[in-house]
Amino acid sequence: MLTVHHLQRSQSERIVWLCEELGVPYELQVHPRNPHTGLAPPIFKQLHPAGTAPVITDGPDVTIAESGACVEYICRVHGGDRLLVQPGAPHYAEFLQMFHWTNATLQAATSRVMWLNFALGPEAAAENTLAQMVRGRVEGMLAFLNERLAKTQFLVGNELTAADIMVVYTLTTSRGFSPMDFTGKDNILAYLQRLGRRPAYIKAREKGDSETPPLLGAVVEKFHFPGLGGKK
């Protein structure tokens, strides 16, 4: 039996959404964050040395703690290869580009911005030349996305793929930790509204994060993430 360990307000929301889109049977374990520190509960360290969310298990031999790997595993082993693009299909290379880009490049860059803000404090981060360079790179990535989404309904071609499942966390919930303003990025905003209306997305939020509204708008309120933003 496939089990999905979901840490609320985290990258693991992707996996809940994926399972709902595919309609595969799965057991969902929802884990709230520690209300004082905002961090993951200790069970994640017991599940996998990475200590991060998501974690999936599938019988006694399979434990995976890495979004891209969980998504690929579930699509191939339980989803009949749906939401993946196969070699030889028209958008194969483009799919690989975007699927890997979402976490290894875009999420990595937005996370650098967040940690620079935490470590420097927001005022110093605003002034710091290197932090400006890092933010500039994220801006470039968002401009690239916004331009791309002028032509297509989805990240790759005209159907939902695993690349969409990967990117939405970074464009929504992640902004609760490190705000990004999408004012003027109309294609990204329309894309988020469109995906946010999918029954599987709505169902995943109800099951996994019913207390947190989906952050689909141009400007989002910062979550309360106690214990981190204040430290120096």
Next chain:
Amino acid sequence: MLTVHHLQRSQSERIVWLCEELGVPYELQVHPRNPHTGLAPPIFKQLHPAGTAPVITDGPDVTIAESGACVEYICRVHGGDRLLVQPGAPHYAEFLQMFHWTNATLQAATSRVMWLNFALGPEAAAENTLAQMVRGRVEGMLAFLNERLAKTQFLVGNELTAADIMVVYTLTTSRGFSPMDFTGKDNILAYLQRLGRRPAYIKAREKGDSETPPLLGAVVEKFHFPGLGGKK
């Protein structure tokens, strides 16, 4: 014809090494860094909006600029699926975990350390609680790797896979930008020595980075990376 655009001292060294391991025909374009800024030359922005290395092209329709995607594309389209692990094979889930982990988690975390050092300056970064937390996470990842490599010769099972191709840059050349000391991490060091003796690795370095010795030892000298480390 498969063309590999390699920016010297960058993640694209993976792709040159991969092509040599697979023995696939490819045209190699070697691009030095700008000697004054240390940055990639403008051609990378023309090749792909990402502006980063690697970039591969394959005929008029395929351009990919994302390490994991380049590796997967070349293995599947040109390499007869070699160096990938297929669903149903014993180490499939573990392979997916490690293949995605290398860039989306390990490289992302080492890169956060580098940018925090650049932005704060090394002394302030040493004192900063948040920067310490980020370094602690990287230490945890290296301990996990070192323990794992006590039991296996390669990252996954007992054969070279695409996960090894992905991780070696982060454990070697990347340390020229942001030093990591591997003293005492004997399994990682033995792993690097072992992979560094592979004929394909040696050939890739000769073709792509003959001026830079492979950084396989416990302690590495920092590269000269002009224009970044000094800015505030």
